[in-house]
Amino acid sequence: MRHYFKALLIICLAVITLSCSEKPVKTESNISIIPKPASIQIQPGEFEISTAMKILYQGSDDIVDIPAFLNQKFQTAAGFQLKVEAVENNEIPENSIVLELGSCPDSLGMEGYLLKVDKTGIRINAIAASGLFYGLQTLRQMLPAEIESPALVENVNWTVPFVEITDKPRFGWRGMLLDCCRHFMEKDFVLRYIDLLAYHKMNRLHWHLTEDQGWRIEIKQFPTLTEIGAWRTEEDGSRYGGFYTQDEIREVVAYAKSRFIEVVPEIELPGHSLAALAAFPELSCTGGPFEVGNQWGVFKDIYCAGNDKSFEFLEKVYDEIFDLFPFEYVHIGGDEAPKYRWENCDKCQKRIKDEGLKNEHELQSYFITRMEKYINANGRKLIGWDEILEGGLAPSATVQSWRGFEGAKEAAEQGHDAIVSPTSHAYFDYSIETTDLKQVYSFEPVPTGLDKEHQKHIIGGECNMWTERAPQEEIDDRMFPRLLAMSEVLWTDKGQRDYSDFHARVQDHYNRLDFLGVKYGFESMAVSVISEYDPASRSYTVQLISGQKGFDLFYTLDGSEPTIHSTKYEAPINIDKSTELNAIAAKGEDGPIKTINQKFTIHKAMGKKVELEFPFSPNYDGSSPNALVDGLCGTENFRDGKWQGFQGNDLVAVIDLGEPAEFSKVTLSCLQSMPSWILMPTEITVLSSADGVEFTELASLAPNVDQKRSDKFIMEFPIEFLKTSSRFIKVIAKNVGTNPDWHDAAGSASWLFADEIVVE
Ligand code: ACM
Ligand code: ZN
Numbered sequence: 001m002r003h004y005f006k007a008l009l010i011i012c013l014a015v016i017t018l019s020c021s022e023k024p025v026k027t028e029s030n031i032s033i034i035p036k037p038a039s040i041q042i043q044p045g046e047f048e049i050s051t052a053m054k055i056l057y058q059g060s061d062d063i064v065d066i067p068a069f070l071n072q073k074f075q076t077a078a079g080f081q082l083k084v085e086a087v088e089n090n091e092i093p094e095n096s097i098v099l100e101l102g103s104c105p106d107s108l109g110m111e112g113y114l115l116k117v118d119k120t121g122i123r124i125n126a127i128a129a130s131g132l133f134y135g136l137q138t139l140r141q142m143l144p145a146e147i148e149s150p151a152l153v154e155n156v157n158w159t160v161p162f163v164e165i166t167d168k169p170r171f172g173w174r175g176m177l178l179d180c181c182r183h184f185m186e187k188d189f190v191l192r193y194i195d196l197l198a199y200h201k202m203n204r205l206h207w208h209l210t211e212d213q214g215w216r217i218e219i220k221q222f223p224t225l226t227e228i229g230a231w232r233t234e235e236d237g238s239r240y241g242g243f244y245t246q247d248e249i250r251e252v253v254a255y256a257k258s259r260f261i262e263v264v265p266e267i268e269l270p271g272h273s274l275a276a277l278a279a280f281p282e283l284s285c286t287g288g289p290f291e292v293g294n295q296w297g298v299f300k301d302i303y304c305a306g307n308d309k310s311f312e313f314l315e316k317v318y319d320e321i322f323d324l325f326p327f328e329y330v331h332i333g334g335d336e337a338p339k340y341r342w343e344n345c346d347k348c349q350k351r352i353k354d355e356g357l358k359n360e361h362e363l364q365s366y367f368i369t370r371m372e373k374y375i376n377a378n379g380r381k382l383i384g385w386d387e388i389l390e391g392g393l394a395p396s397a398t399v400q401s402w403r404g405f406e407g408a409k410e411a412a413e414q415g416h417d418a419i420v421s422p423t424s425h426a427y428f429d430y431s432i433e434t435t436d437l438k439q440v441y442s443f444e445p446v447p448t449g450l451d452k453e454h455q456k457h458i459i460g461g462e463c464n465m466w467t468e469r470a471p472q473e474e475i476d477d478r479m480f481p482r483l484l485a486m487s488e489v490l491w492t493d494k495g496q497r498d499y500s501d502f503h504a505r506v507q508d509h510y511n512r513l514d515f516l517g518v519k520y521g522f523e524s525m526a527v528s529v530i531s532e533y534d535p536a537s538r539s540y541t542v543q544l545i546s547g548q549k550g551f552d553l554f555y556t557l558d559g560s561e562p563t564i565h566s567t568k569y570e571a572p573i574n575i576d577k578s579t580e581l582n583a584i585a586a587k588g589e590d591g592p593i594k595t596i597n598q599k600f601t602i603h604k605a606m607g608k609k610v611e612l613e614f615p616f617s618p619n620y621d622g623s624s625p626n627a628l629v630d631g632l633c634g635t636e637n638f639r640d641g642k643w644q645g646f647q648g649n650d651l652v653a654v655i656d657l658g659e660p661a662e663f664s665k666v667t668l669s670c671l672q673s674m675p676s677w678i679l680m681p682t683e684i685t686v687l688s689s690a691d692g693v694e695f696t697e698l699a700s701l702a703p704n705v706d707q708k709r710s711d712k713f714i715m716e717f718p719i720e721f722l723k724t725s726s727r728f729i730k731v732i733a734k735n736v737g738t739n740p741d742w743h744d745a746a747g748s749a750s751w752l753f754a755d756e757i758v759v760e
Contacts, residue, residue: 032508033141034484035201035491036501037167047117049097049143049158051080056087057099063129065258066099070136077149078158097122099132111203111260112168115139117160130260131168134201138165141512148515171445173419173460174490175204175264176483178475179429181211181275182296183467184242185475191255193475196518198259200487205256206264206331206462209244212274212293216243217265217324221316222279229275232292241292249324262327264383269314270303270367271337277301283310285345295710296468297675297744298336305367306347315374322378329398330375334368334384340747357391365391372397383419386411400462402426405447412450412457420445421462424619426486428478429466432547434639436524437506440485441499461490480513480520481506507549522547526585527596531575533631535607539576540600540631544569546585551593555583561595575600599633604663605655605729605759606631613652620645622755628653634755636712638671638678648749651681651733653757654692657726664723665760666698668731671753672705673712674743678751680705681733686719688726695730707740731757 031040055067067084075081082097104114104125113126113135124135142160146153176197178185194205209217215229231241244252253263274293281288285304293299303310321330339360342348348363357363364387372382372394383398386407393399398417401407408418420426425443427435445461463479463486470478484506488497506523513520524547531542544553553569556562559580569583578601585593610626622644624630634642644651666686672679685700699721735752739745 031142031161031163032505033138034502034505034509035488036496036505037138037165038493038496039166041164043118043162043164045119045162046159047119047122047162049074049082049122049160051082053096053121054083054085054093055097055099056085056093058087058101060101060129061086063099063101063132066129066132066136067097069133069258070097070139073140073147074158076151077147077153078156079152094120098124099136100125101129101132102127108166108168111172111201112166113138115163115165115167117142117163119162122160130203133198133260134167135165137199137201138167140199141509145511145515148512150515150517169201169491170493171458171460171490173204173462174202174487175206175419175421175460175462176202176479176486177206177208177266177421177462177464177466179208179211179465179467180216180244181208181214181467183471184214184216184240185467185472187244187248187252189472189475190252193479194252194256194259194261196479196483196516198261199516200483201491202483202487203261204264204460204462205261206266206464207252208266208466210266210268210273210276210333212272212299213296214241214243214292215275215279217249217267217321218243218245219317219320220246221320222313224279225276225317228279229292232275232294234294246320246324253325257326262329263325264327264329264331265321265325266331266333267314267317267321268333268335269371270305270310270364271298271335272333273303274299274301277303280313283307283313285341285348295675295744298338299744300338300340300746302337302341303367304345304347305342305363306345306349306351311370311374314371318371318374318378322380328379329381329383331383331400332368332371332375332388334364334388335386335402337364337387338745338748339364359391361391363391364388365394368397369394398459402464408445408458409447409450412447412454415454415457417457417459419460419462420447420458421464426461426463427466428463428482429468429470430639431637432482432522433525433637434641435482436547437481437485437503438499438524440482441489441497441502443486443489444494445489461486476519477521480518481510481523484509522585522593525596526551526594527553527583529581529583529596529598531598531600531632533607537576538602539574542573542575542581542600544573544583548585551585551587553583553585555581557581564589576602578602597635601631601633601756601758603629603631603758603760604661605629605657605757608658609656611654611656613654614646614649616644617647617751620751620753628754628757629655629759630756632756633669634671634714634753636671636714638673638676638712638753643671643753643755645678646735646752646754648735648737649752650735651731651752651754653731655729655731655757655759656692657729657759660690660725660727662723662725663729663759665718665720665758666729666731667716667718667756667758667760668733668754669714669716669756669758670733671712671714671755672707672709673753674707674710676751677739677743677745677748678753679707679736679739680715681717681752682736683732683734684717684719685732686721687730687732688724689728689730690726692728695728698724707736708742729757729759 071081110128113131115135126132226243230243278290278292342360386401399411400419408420411418528545531540554566623641686698687695689695736750
């Protein structure tokens with residue numbers, strides 16, 4: 001009887017053991033590492049980390065902090081630390097985690113690593129400490145997601161699949177810009193971002209520290225810079241601001257260094273300098289006085305280039321910058337410096353004459369080159385935005401291209417290094433409607449048409465987190481999940497990139513971000529509206545797609561605000577008359593998230609051919625040549641892809657109805673966003689023609705709109721006339737032409753934004 005019992009027990013144990021070992025084997029597709037490593041080979045089995053194990057490091061004391069980094073994770077999430085020991089060669093016992101410098105191919109570079117997990121343990125090899133650190137980040141992503149927990153988690157097997165990984169980055173410069181000027185970010189928040197960057201193998205924090213709206217770094221020689229420049233008076237009279245003391249700056253730089261992130265300070269010149277001029281008005285062309293900016297945009301008042309004191313001041317500021325930031329690069333800005341003041345300043349004009357310069361662009365080049373000499377003399381290198389190309393590039397400058405890829409291409413062709421961060425893919429202050437996850441993932445930093453010989457000058461890219469519209473608590477939503485795409489673009493070889501594979505890994509990665517407390521946003525518009533127009537039935541088939549998994553969609557078709565009690569979206573909707581669709585995404589009782597509004601019109605010009613006398617800007621193309629008559633109206637987000645934008649030019653559109661048709665009303669819709677230089681038209685005229693050559697005016701209208709109104713708004717301009725029958729309709733909307741004198745960007749070409757010409 002007792003033997004029988006014992007035999008039964010053995011069988012039971014065998015069954016239990018068997019079922020334990022039948023855990024699903026990890027396959028490449030369910031190891032979700034972001035950014036994706038160059039090569040992964042998975043073997044069946046897994047290695048379990050337990051309290052008795054040691055972390056052994058070999059090679060150098062430089063790497064002593066790396067085991068501590070892993071131990072900190074274990075201590076918090078698992079409640080134990082592994083013993084850390086330095087070992088000599090050939091002394092490696094089994095059942096340990098080994099970090100080893102050397103004994104790997106040179107081709108891995110300073111940031112590459114080999115990571116091997118088998119039954120004997122975990123081994124990371126690299127040429128440099130940075131490679132070991134990145135191997136460790138990969139290891140973190142192979143451990144159970146609970147390793148990221150901020151509190152102890154019970155009952156977790158700390159296992160890692162058997163695997164062999166060889167990995168190295170595609171680009172050496174993998175950055176994120178954080179603007180702490182428009183909104184101030186607490187020091188601890190910056191440290192948290194450094195952790196999040198390091199986790200995704202990003203290695204540069206481009207710290208934007210001075211702006212029109214705030215000077216955020218203590219400069220010992222000029223205490224007024226922060227006494228005055230760090231604080232602004234908001235429109236409601238409240239005070240807003242803050243700055244980092246030099247001790248705090250040093251702490252951030254050291255923290256970043258320990259995570260293999262170099263901090264690149266950006267101290268702007270000659271423009272975006274109003275906060276400094278508020279403290280030192282004598283450095284401007286007019287002498288001021290000035291207030292620290294409390295509006296967003298570009299300001300005319302910049303450092304006077306004719307005054308040597310401007311340079312003396314900036315050199316003294318940079319002396320302290322060199323002392324605080326040990327990295328070889330500093331960023332001088334150089335973007336968006338209007339030349340208006342320089343054109344009207346005797347000192348600046350004298351400088352142009354004395355230096356034999358052609359114009360104010362060459363004066364800007366003089367400014368940058370003079371600063372570059374100082375920066376180089378102090379053993380540092382200069383980076384500037386792509387405007388520094390205008391008027392001639394300073395001899396050894398690195399260009400950061402933001403207004404597209406052209407600046408990077410031009411710089412590289414001139415033999416200069418370039419960092420690529422175009423508004424089209426890398427501006428994470430832009431809404432997800434404008435730049436969604438897929439768009440970021442499609443970013444290819446090497447400009448098309450750049451020959452092979454010069455491609456080596458493209459040293460990498462950055463994502464830019466400007467904060468006009470993003471206080472600290474909204475940064476996560478803007479940065480994630482888009483940062484994941486950027487990290488893979490900059491780390492992983494182009495040939496290895498595959499959006500659907502990446503997207504699947506992102507879904508797994510959310511679990512880790514949840515443990516890290518990241519409040520990530522949507523992958524695309526909360527609700528995307530995909531519509532197809534059928535001319536035969538004169539109706540749309542409309543599909544709604546959620547921008548994040550786990551959300552339900554609800555909608556209304558009568559213009560009312562939807563709630564979670566409105567019609568739930570289950571299947572495509574048929575729309576056969578002009579309709580205002582509103583939709584929301586909601587998760588359970590949470591939400592609703594953001595209402596999406598889409599107006600559908602059904603009118604006589606829909607789908608007809610449109611010819612434009614002046615082309616629309618390629619950046620605002622309405623997504624189709626006949627966007628003006630596609631029945632889909634643009635929204636208040638002028639980057640929603642529905643608007644056609646015309647800079648400096650009028651809208652002159654000729655619609656060919658194909659055959660004569662009767663109509664008595666034409667309605668043009670336009671958008672204004674004055675701070676973005678988009679103004680309503682000054683006059684709209686409708687004409688008709690039988691042959692498309694001779695046109696007769698039907699009616700015109702002079703809109704009466706407040707050009708100074710600074711919010712974004714859409715206006716419909718209905719123009720009615722006696723019923724007419726014609727084949728061709730011409731609509732002319734007059735652009736203001738240049739921004740008026742009162743505008744911060746006075747004299748620059750203004751925009752006209754148009755969408756939908758409704759013909760009834
Ligand atoms: C920039 O976005 N002005 C560089
Ligand atoms: Zn001047």
